[in-house]
Amino acid sequence: MKKHMLKVSRVTKRFGGLTALENVSFRVAENELLGVIGPNGSGKTTLINLINGIHKPDNGDIIFRDMPIHRLSSYKIAQKGIGRTFQVTRVFRRMSVMENMMVPALSISKSGTQEALLPKALEILALLKIVHLKDEYGRSLSGGQHKLLELGRVLMLDPDLILLDEPFAGVHPELKADLHDHIRKLHDRGKTFILISHDMHSIFSLSQRLMVLSSGEKIAHGTPEEIRKNEEVIEAYLGN
Amino acid sequence: MTEYLILQALNGLIIGLIYALMALGLTLIFSVLKIVNFAHGELYMLGAYFSYYLAKMFGFPPVLAVLSSIIIVFFLGVVIEVLFLRPVYTGAVERKDEYAILITFGLSIFLQNLALFVFGPWTRRSPSFVSGTTSFCSLSISNDRLVVSALAIVFMVATLIIIGRTFIGKGLRAVSQDREAAAIAGINPFKMNLLAFGAGSALAAAGGALIGPIFLIFPTMGAMPVIKSFVIIVLGGMGSIKGCIIASLILGEAESLGSVLFPDLTRGLAYKNAIGLLFLVVVLLLKPTGLFGEKHVRMK
Amino acid sequence: MKNLNRLILMGLLSAAALLPFAMDGYWLHIIIIAYYYALLASSWCLLAGYAGQFSFAHAALAAVGAYTSALLVLNTGISPVYSIIIGSFAAAGVGLVIGFLCLRLQGPYLALFTIAYSEIFRIVLNAEYRYTGGNFGLNVPPLFARESRILYYYTILGILILSLVVMHKIVTSRLGLFFRAVREDEDAAATLGVNVVKYKILAFVITSFFAGLAGGFYAHYVRILTPNIIQLPQMGLIIAMVVIGGIESLAGAVAGAFILQLAAEYLRDYEELRWVFFGLLLVITLRFSQNGLIYPIYKRLTKKNEKTHAESE
Numbered sequence: 001m002k003k004h005m006l007k008v009s010r011v012t013k014r015f016g017g018l019t020a021l022e023n024v025s026f027r028v029a030e031n032e033l034l035g036v037i038g039p040n041g042s043g044k045t046t047l048i049n050l051i052n053g054i055h056k057p058d059n060g061d062i063i064f065r066d067m068p069i070h071r072l073s074s075y076k077i078a079q080k081g082i083g084r085t086f087q088v089t090r091v092f093r094r095m096s097v098m099e100n101m102m103v104p105a106l107s108i109s110k111s112g113t114q115e116a117l118l119p120k121a122l123e124i125l126a127l128l129k130i131v132h133l134k135d136e137y138g139r140s141l142s143g144g145q146h147k148l149l150e151l152g153r154v155l156m157l158d159p160d161l162i163l164l165d166e167p168f169a170g171v172h173p174e175l176k177a178d179l180h181d182h183i184r185k186l187h188d189r190g191k192t193f194i195l196i197s198h199d200m201h202s203i204f205s206l207s208q209r210l211m212v213l214s215s216g217e218k219i220a221h222g223t224p225e226e227i228r229k230n231e232e233v234i235e236a237y238l239g240n
Numbered sequence: 241m242t243e244y245l246i247l248q249a250l251n252g253l254i255i256g257l258i259y260a261l262m263a264l265g266l267t268l269i270f271s272v273l274k275i276v277n278f279a280h281g282e283l284y285m286l287g288a289y290f291s292y293y294l295a296k297m298f299g300f301p302p303v304l305a306v307l308s309s310i311i312i313v314f315f316l317g318v319v320i321e322v323l324f325l326r327p328v329y330t331g332a333v334e335r336k337d338e339y340a341i342l343i344t345f346g347l348s349i350f351l352q353n354l355a356l357f358v359f360g361p362w363t364r365r366s367p368s369f370v371s372g373t374t375s376f377c378s379l380s381i382s383n384d385r386l387v388v389s390a391l392a393i394v395f396m397v398a399t400l401i402i403i404g405r406t407f408i409g410k411g412l413r414a415v416s417q418d419r420e421a422a423a424i425a426g427i428n429p430f431k432m433n434l435l436a437f438g439a440g441s442a443l444a445a446a447g448g449a450l451i452g453p454i455f456l457i458f459p460t461m462g463a464m465p466v467i468k469s470f471v472i473i474v475l476g477g478m479g480s481i482k483g484c485i486i487a488s489l490i491l492g493e494a495e496s497l498g499s500v501l502f503p504d505l506t507r508g509l510a511y512k513n514a515i516g517l518l519f520l521v522v523v524l525l526l527k528p529t530g531l532f533g534e535k536h537v538r539m540k
Numbered sequence: 541m542k543n544l545n546r547l548i549l550m551g552l553l554s555a556a557a558l559l560p561f562a563m564d565g566y567w568l569h570i571i572i573i574a575y576y577y578a579l580l581a582s583s584w585c586l587l588a589g590y591a592g593q594f595s596f597a598h599a600a601l602a603a604v605g606a607y608t609s610a611l612l613v614l615n616t617g618i619s620p621v622y623s624i625i626i627g628s629f630a631a632a633g634v635g636l637v638i639g640f641l642c643l644r645l646q647g648p649y650l651a652l653f654t655i656a657y658s659e660i661f662r663i664v665l666n667a668e669y670r671y672t673g674g675n676f677g678l679n680v681p682p683l684f685a686r687e688s689r690i691l692y693y694y695t696i697l698g699i700l701i702l703s704l705v706v707m708h709k710i711v712t713s714r715l716g717l718f719f720r721a722v723r724e725d726e727d728a729a730a731t732l733g734v735n736v737v738k739y740k741i742l743a744f745v746i747t748s749f750f751a752g753l754a755g756g757f758y759a760h761y762v763r764i765l766t767p768n769i770i771q772l773p774q775m776g777l778i779i780a781m782v783v784i785g786g787i788e789s790l791a792g793a794v795a796g797a798f799i800l801q802l803a804a805e806y807l808r809d810y811e812e813l814r815w816v817f818f819g820l821l822l823v824i825t826l827r828f829s830q831n832g833l834i835y836p837i838y839k840r841l842t843k844k845n846e847k848t849h850a851e852s853e
Binding site: 052053054073074075078079083084086090091092093094095099102103104106107108114138153154156157 | 714717718720721723724725727728729730731732733734735736737788
């Protein structure tokens, strides 16, 4: 068994009277690619928001490499090596693509200058095939390009754990294939992923292990094959 | 002394009613458009001037002058909405929150200076509704103040009935809760914006037109009341109608009685205007949703 | 583009340096006041345009600098040179408190809070007339013993240039980048490792310092202070200068300050009508050209130039 990178133990989060997550526990090993699925409102995005510190859990703890992070602010968690993308992309619209890339790069390197970080940014943009857009403003990019830029920004953080929230939603099939490639490549290079997606084909083919949430509770976990056969999961999706 | 106190309390009530009219307009605009109208004081000022000129130059009876002025400012509000605020909802402008703040603030500068240019810096007073005074026991109150209070209450009740009981009111409330859902249900949110801004402006004008015979009319007369209405909508919970009316009456009384009870009279008068502002600062810091409000409203 | 920029800059600097020899005292005074507004406008531009904090307290922060410095000199007799610096730090301190208190307030809430703060401060200055002179005004000792307008001119010119250099450095450094990231999207910035709280507060502290500096100079130059320098129309003037100049450009803000101040002087005969015109200009600029009037013209000019200089870039 590989070493665990992230341990989420008995996490509960409520918004007013609504329980978004109830007593959810799971672990993510180094260099694992964990998929999280579940119907709308099952708490997937809340889970990511808790891990990266946008929300604080009401109960339970989240340990990243032996360090509790559930009380830290978002920016500290990011600096410790957890990056994320958003379901609805949140590119800095009135900043150029290169400036978008520089924000995370400068935030983790206290002494780095923009010039010193430029080659790395160009390399990542080239990898994502958007290097020709480097001087364009965020607002003038297409939806798919926003997705790529978000991924690029996350890579500038050089995180060990990457949280992807619906990376394939509303994405052109060609771009989707590219995104698959990028995720696989990064995974091969040693990055760890938690991936949320409604795109069953993508998530089943990419994930090594899957976790299923329903109404804020974890109802199943296992390999894609096991999940495919799991009665309870089918119930959660098809039943009421 | 007790008579003086009662008189001050009555003054506070009348001022509170005028505040309530103005703040009700601001609340209506905020809950539907999610915009704080920084030009509200100028609409109040225009309401006063229009009413004054209609009565003085065209010989309208005072009450008719007030009503006509309200209608004129309603349409002025509609024009402002179409020209300057609609872009917020059609996506024609970026930074919606900031645009809305700056554009209404800019309009306030423009209208104030326009009034200074057109009407001049002199102070004026509208003709009385009913001259003379009425005595209750040993207290005597000017008839104008009684009429103003009565009309303020009538306007307020009419607004509440329109919002609470009519089809239009239903549409306004629906849009204030959820624009998209309202649009799906067949309510045109643009029409509701128009109505809300027009009606909100009209309420400000009503406040100004009514104050005309009691206080003085001048181009910057809206500056202080508008800040009072800001205090009220924050206190009342940004968008809550009930909260807004309660907060208006509290503020009117707090100011009238507060200045009397302050030990040093000259400073008491000076600090009178700071009372509400302190409320505002504290409420924003401790409970940004206001004393009577439920949830934090912000433009998306 | 760099060449053209440098050329324009050199031209402007030499013009500014030679101005006192070409103007009478009255016009020199107008220009000195224009520099004062340019400092206020550019620092508000940094706060609102770059960091996205639409505060209405900027004029009040200038007043903090002005009154602190004036009262210090009057009560302790220290040199205005030191008191102006102390006043700037006092303004920065107030900016720190405002920034801290306003962390959770956005959009209209921040506007309301800062308007309320400004009004309260104005009311206190009025009410405590025994110390502040209230509406009668506070007589402030001059910055220089010698009655020389040229001395004041070069002083404020120096202050303005130095401040602009510092602000330009900030805007082009990581600090400026983080300010803009926070303006665009606080949550996204935080998830990319930006300490949002720190940079929001820092934006208030830095820009308040410059506002206080402007206010301090103003106090010892004009030599009479009234609480009216906080009134909302003053703030309106600063906002109009920045918006018309271009809200995302320090140079635009400076140009806006200059043009409005000079236009107000040239159009003096039109009295109120010029303010009607400025109000209209502000509203129309906001509605139809959100990047201001001056900045886009400048952009277009340099863009033409850019093509020919593309290789040298």
